[in-house]
Amino acid sequence: MVKPTLVTNSIRSLRFSNHEMTQAELADRVGVTRQTIIAIEQGRYSPSLETAFQIARVFRVPLDAVFQYSDEQG
Amino acid sequence: MTFLEKSNWVVLIVGVPTLLVYMAVVVPQVLGKSIAEVSWVQPMIFTIAGFVVANILGNVVAAATNPREADKNDQRDREIDHFGERVGNWLMIAGSIIALVLAMTTADRFWIANAIFLGGMAAALVSSVTKITAYHGPFQRW
Numbered sequence: 001m002v003k004p005t006l007v008t009n010s011i012r013s014l015r016f017s018n019h020e021m022t023q024a025e026l027a028d029r030v031g032v033t034r035q036t037i038i039a040i041e042q043g044r045y046s047p048s049l050e051t052a053f054q055i056a057r058v059f060r061v062p063l064d065a066v067f068q069y070s071d072e073q074g
Numbered sequence: 075m076t077f078l079e080k081s082n083w084v085v086l087i088v089g090v091p092t093l094l095v096y097m098a099v100v101v102p103q104v105l106g107k108s109i110a111e112v113s114w115v116q117p118m119i120f121t122i123a124g125f126v127v128a129n130i131l132g133n134v135v136a137a138a139t140n141p142r143e144a145d146k147n148d149q150r151d152r153e154i155d156h157f158g159e160r161v162g163n164w165l166m167i168a169g170s171i172i173a174l175v176l177a178m179t180t181a182d183r184f185w186i187a188n189a190i191f192l193g194g195m196a197a198a199l200v201s202s203v204t205k206i207t208a209y210h211g212p213f214q215r216w
Contacts (some may be wrong), residue, residue, distance in 0.1 A: 005212070033143070033151065043212075047150075
Protein backbone atom coordinates (compact mmCIF):
# COMPACT_ATOMS: atom_id res chain seq x y z
CA MET A 1 0.00 0.00 0.00
CA VAL A 2 2.80 2.45 0.87
CA LYS A 3 5.08 1.19 -1.90
CA PRO A 4 6.74 4.32 -3.34
CA THR A 5 6.11 4.96 -7.01
CA LEU A 6 8.82 5.69 -9.57
CA VAL A 7 6.22 7.42 -11.73
CA THR A 8 6.58 11.20 -11.72
CA ASN A 9 4.37 13.68 -13.54
CA SER A 10 4.22 17.19 -14.93
CA ILE A 11 0.51 17.77 -14.31
CA ARG A 12 1.06 20.86 -12.18
CA SER A 13 3.16 22.67 -14.80
CA LEU A 14 0.83 21.51 -17.60
CA ARG A 15 -2.18 22.91 -15.73
CA PHE A 16 -0.47 26.28 -15.37
CA SER A 17 0.58 26.38 -19.01
CA ASN A 18 -3.03 25.55 -19.99
CA HIS A 19 -4.69 28.77 -18.82
CA GLU A 20 -4.03 27.95 -15.16
CA MET A 21 -6.50 25.10 -15.25
CA THR A 22 -7.75 24.24 -11.77
CA GLN A 23 -7.54 20.75 -10.27
CA ALA A 24 -11.35 20.70 -10.14
CA GLU A 25 -11.61 21.52 -13.85
CA LEU A 26 -9.10 18.81 -14.78
CA ALA A 27 -10.96 16.35 -12.53
CA ASP A 28 -14.27 17.16 -14.24
CA ARG A 29 -12.79 16.73 -17.70
CA VAL A 30 -11.14 13.41 -16.83
CA GLY A 31 -14.11 12.13 -14.84
CA VAL A 32 -12.41 11.59 -11.49
CA THR A 33 -12.68 13.39 -8.16
CA ARG A 34 -10.54 16.45 -7.38
CA GLN A 35 -8.96 14.46 -4.53
CA THR A 36 -7.71 11.89 -7.05
CA ILE A 37 -6.09 14.60 -9.20
CA ILE A 38 -4.40 15.97 -6.05
CA ALA A 39 -3.14 12.48 -5.12
CA ILE A 40 -1.82 11.86 -8.66
CA GLU A 41 -0.17 15.29 -8.82
CA GLN A 42 1.57 14.70 -5.48
CA GLY A 43 2.75 11.22 -6.54
CA ARG A 44 0.63 9.51 -3.87
CA TYR A 45 -1.37 7.52 -6.42
CA SER A 46 -0.58 6.06 -9.85
CA PRO A 47 -3.62 6.30 -12.13
CA SER A 48 -4.78 3.54 -14.46
CA LEU A 49 -3.42 3.61 -18.00
CA GLU A 50 -6.82 4.80 -19.23
CA THR A 51 -6.95 7.72 -16.77
CA ALA A 52 -3.34 8.59 -17.68
CA PHE A 53 -4.29 8.75 -21.39
CA GLN A 54 -7.35 10.86 -20.56
CA ILE A 55 -5.19 13.35 -18.65
CA ALA A 56 -2.74 13.55 -21.57
CA ARG A 57 -5.65 14.07 -23.98
CA VAL A 58 -6.97 17.02 -21.93
CA PHE A 59 -3.57 18.73 -22.32
CA ARG A 60 -3.27 17.58 -25.98
CA VAL A 61 0.21 16.14 -25.37
CA PRO A 62 1.66 12.60 -25.59
CA LEU A 63 1.51 10.41 -22.50
CA ASP A 64 5.25 10.73 -21.77
CA ALA A 65 4.92 14.51 -21.63
CA VAL A 66 2.64 14.03 -18.62
CA PHE A 67 4.08 10.95 -16.92
CA GLN A 68 7.72 9.95 -16.64
CA TYR A 69 9.25 6.79 -15.23
CA SER A 70 12.44 7.22 -13.22
CA ASP A 71 15.54 5.17 -14.17
CA GLU A 72 16.34 4.61 -10.48
CA GLN A 73 15.35 1.21 -9.12
CA GLY A 74 13.02 1.24 -6.08
CA MET B 75 -12.97 15.11 1.03
CA THR B 76 -14.82 12.62 -1.16
CA PHE B 77 -18.20 11.28 -0.08
CA LEU B 78 -16.72 7.80 0.46
CA GLU B 79 -14.10 9.22 2.84
CA LYS B 80 -16.83 11.12 4.74
CA SER B 81 -18.82 7.89 4.89
CA ASN B 82 -15.86 6.14 6.54
CA TRP B 83 -15.52 8.96 9.06
CA VAL B 84 -19.22 8.45 9.88
CA VAL B 85 -18.53 4.76 10.65
CA LEU B 86 -15.76 5.78 13.07
CA ILE B 87 -17.62 8.67 14.70
CA VAL B 88 -20.71 6.51 15.22
CA GLY B 89 -19.02 3.14 15.80
CA VAL B 90 -16.51 4.00 18.52
CA PRO B 91 -19.00 5.57 20.99
CA THR B 92 -21.60 2.89 20.21
CA LEU B 93 -19.12 0.13 21.02
CA LEU B 94 -17.94 1.95 24.17
CA VAL B 95 -21.53 2.27 25.44
CA TYR B 96 -22.11 -1.46 24.89
CA MET B 97 -18.87 -2.29 26.72
CA ALA B 98 -19.81 0.07 29.57
CA VAL B 99 -23.13 -1.75 29.99
CA VAL B 100 -21.91 -5.34 29.61
CA VAL B 101 -18.33 -5.50 30.99
CA PRO B 102 -19.23 -4.48 34.61
CA GLN B 103 -21.87 -7.23 34.62
CA VAL B 104 -19.37 -9.82 33.35
CA LEU B 105 -16.98 -8.85 36.15
CA GLY B 106 -19.64 -8.88 38.88
CA LYS B 107 -22.06 -11.69 37.98
CA SER B 108 -22.06 -15.20 36.56
CA ILE B 109 -22.31 -15.24 32.74
CA ALA B 110 -25.82 -16.76 32.84
CA GLU B 111 -27.08 -13.67 34.71
CA VAL B 112 -25.54 -11.10 32.37
CA SER B 113 -28.12 -9.09 30.44
CA TRP B 114 -26.53 -8.77 26.99
CA VAL B 115 -29.19 -9.56 24.36
CA GLN B 116 -31.04 -6.24 24.59
CA PRO B 117 -27.89 -4.09 24.79
CA MET B 118 -26.49 -5.91 21.74
CA ILE B 119 -29.70 -5.45 19.73
CA PHE B 120 -29.83 -1.74 20.65
CA THR B 121 -26.14 -1.33 19.79
CA ILE B 122 -26.48 -2.95 16.36
CA ALA B 123 -29.72 -1.08 15.56
CA GLY B 124 -28.26 2.20 16.84
CA PHE B 125 -25.09 1.70 14.78
CA VAL B 126 -27.06 1.02 11.58
CA VAL B 127 -29.55 3.89 12.05
CA ALA B 128 -26.84 6.41 13.06
CA ASN B 129 -24.78 5.36 10.04
CA ILE B 130 -27.72 5.94 7.69
CA LEU B 131 -28.42 9.37 9.26
CA GLY B 132 -24.70 10.26 9.16
CA ASN B 133 -24.51 9.38 5.47
CA VAL B 134 -27.62 11.46 4.74
CA VAL B 135 -26.02 14.44 6.50
CA ALA B 136 -22.69 13.84 4.69
CA ALA B 137 -24.50 13.72 1.34
CA ALA B 138 -26.52 16.86 2.16
CA THR B 139 -23.38 18.89 2.88
CA ASN B 140 -22.25 18.44 -0.73
CA PRO B 141 -24.98 16.79 -2.87
CA ARG B 142 -22.94 17.21 -6.08
CA GLU B 143 -20.21 14.89 -4.75
CA ALA B 144 -22.56 12.38 -3.10
CA ASP B 145 -22.86 9.98 -6.03
CA LYS B 146 -19.35 10.58 -7.36
CA ASN B 147 -16.64 7.97 -7.02
CA ASP B 148 -13.76 6.93 -9.22
CA GLN B 149 -11.23 4.16 -9.63
CA ARG B 150 -9.12 5.33 -6.66
CA ASP B 151 -12.18 5.35 -4.39
CA ARG B 152 -13.08 1.83 -5.49
CA GLU B 153 -9.52 0.53 -5.03
CA ILE B 154 -9.30 2.06 -1.54
CA ASP B 155 -12.73 0.63 -0.70
CA HIS B 156 -11.74 -2.89 -1.84
CA PHE B 157 -8.46 -2.71 0.08
CA GLY B 158 -10.18 -1.58 3.31
CA GLU B 159 -12.93 -4.20 2.97
CA ARG B 160 -10.33 -6.94 2.49
CA VAL B 161 -8.56 -5.92 5.72
CA GLY B 162 -11.92 -5.80 7.56
CA ASN B 163 -12.93 -9.21 6.21
CA TRP B 164 -9.95 -10.85 7.95
CA LEU B 165 -11.22 -9.59 11.31
CA MET B 166 -14.75 -10.78 10.53
CA ILE B 167 -13.33 -14.21 9.66
CA ALA B 168 -11.23 -14.22 12.87
CA GLY B 169 -14.37 -13.45 14.94
CA SER B 170 -16.28 -16.24 13.19
CA ILE B 171 -13.49 -18.79 13.74
CA ILE B 172 -13.33 -17.88 17.44
CA ALA B 173 -17.15 -18.27 17.63
CA LEU B 174 -16.90 -21.64 15.89
CA VAL B 175 -14.28 -22.87 18.36
CA LEU B 176 -16.38 -21.59 21.28
CA ALA B 177 -19.44 -23.43 19.91
CA MET B 178 -17.40 -26.64 19.51
CA THR B 179 -16.23 -26.39 23.09
CA THR B 180 -19.84 -25.78 24.23
CA ALA B 181 -19.05 -22.33 25.62
CA ASP B 182 -21.91 -20.15 26.85
CA ARG B 183 -23.85 -18.49 24.02
CA PHE B 184 -22.82 -15.12 25.52
CA TRP B 185 -19.24 -15.72 24.40
CA ILE B 186 -20.25 -17.05 20.96
CA ALA B 187 -22.51 -14.07 20.23
CA ASN B 188 -19.95 -11.58 21.49
CA ALA B 189 -17.14 -13.10 19.43
CA ILE B 190 -19.24 -12.59 16.28
CA PHE B 191 -20.42 -9.13 17.39
CA LEU B 192 -16.94 -7.86 18.31
CA GLY B 193 -15.46 -9.37 15.14
CA GLY B 194 -18.05 -7.46 13.10
CA MET B 195 -17.52 -4.17 14.95
CA ALA B 196 -13.72 -4.51 14.74
CA ALA B 197 -14.02 -5.28 11.01
CA ALA B 198 -16.10 -2.13 10.40
CA LEU B 199 -13.83 0.13 12.46
CA VAL B 200 -10.47 -1.21 11.23
CA SER B 201 -11.72 -1.20 7.63
CA SER B 202 -12.67 2.48 7.98
CA VAL B 203 -9.34 3.41 9.60
CA THR B 204 -7.51 1.59 6.77
CA LYS B 205 -9.49 3.45 4.10
CA ILE B 206 -9.04 6.87 5.74
CA THR B 207 -5.28 6.20 6.08
CA ALA B 208 -5.14 5.20 2.40
CA TYR B 209 -6.91 8.43 1.40
CA HIS B 210 -4.24 10.52 3.12
CA GLY B 211 -1.05 8.54 2.47
CA PRO B 212 0.56 6.96 -0.58
CA PHE B 213 -1.73 4.37 -2.13
CA GLN B 214 -0.28 2.39 -5.04
CA ARG B 215 -1.88 -0.78 -6.31
CA TRP B 216 0.42 -1.26 -9.32
